[in-house]
Amino acid sequence: MSVTKKFLYVNRRPPYGTIYAWEALEVVLIGAAFEQDVTLAFIDDGVYQLTEGQDTTAAGFKNFSPTYRSLGDYEVTKIYVEKESLEERGLTLDDLQHLTWEDEDDDWAEKDSIKLVSRSELAEIMAGQDVMFNF
């Protein structure tokens, strides 16, 4: 009997200053093969990972932000961004990449993966998970 657990990947760090954001994403991508019930949460500086317009040319390291756009293909459809963290940083949904997934049960309709949730809503979501990954 195969087990399906509710996995929550918690992201609280910005990209590039440290490797955690990228190596966390690598776990999500590899983890997709295990067909668990996956949710991603972006809290505190983690919201910066999803911003549009990242250009790492002058900085001299790989821009991995396009990888977030492929999450839909890896069956990651639940991406929660904490409202308070966005607001604290002067950001809105428009500052973030527009991430989508295709719902095969709805004639492959393209749907938004990112949902803005409040801290208390996300705490409730967290309470309902089986495993939390932190990096």
Next chain:
Amino acid sequence: MKLTIQVNEGPYQHQATDSAYNFAVAALEKGHEIFRIFFYHDGVNNGTRLTTPPQDDRNIVERWSALGEKHNLDMVVCVAAAQRRGIVDDGEAQRNGKDATNIAPGFRISGLGQLVEGAIQSDRLVVFGD
């Protein structure tokens, strides 16, 4: 209780690996099972046998190797993180054309799937990091 422990930081730089080790020892003393210890990010540096720490302090790498041997633990170093940071076993040396290996006894290099599998198969995942 079946446990998977994740160690995100290397020896000495952060206390994470010490905390993880002490937790593992306590869990084993209480008769719990450690399904896997997964070393990720700089945590892979716990798996090099080339450290020479000062004599008057704990030897973190040897301590892990000894615990692993005593309890037949599955101590996995993530291959992608290991490649980035230069933790090498015979297989990796051959595959990537390296002229040396440095993996410590009791550790094995394997994929991120091992962490995910650990999380699925265990009752609890406990993460130690920065």
Next chain:
Amino acid sequence: MALLHLVNKSPYERNCLDTCVAYCREGDTVLLIEDGVYAAAKAGKAAEKLSGLDVAVLGSDLAARGIAQDKLVDGVKVVDYGDFVDLVEAKDKVQSWL
């Protein structure tokens, strides 16, 4: 489902404790380890952040940092690694606020 929250950083260095506290719910326990134990010092400004929560602090990390047990916030439980293991088992899952 109850959570065991792990906080390992000083409240004066990082916002981990603040975020942790915002995510705590009825039945959860916060375990302070490593540099996180500084939050449990009664005289510090961060002490008030712990009010209303079920808080435990790792004794060996207190001792390492020279924090006397009589200098802690009232109601905080001093635990050892064995208790840490018991807490992991007693709660449904662990959230490490790294």
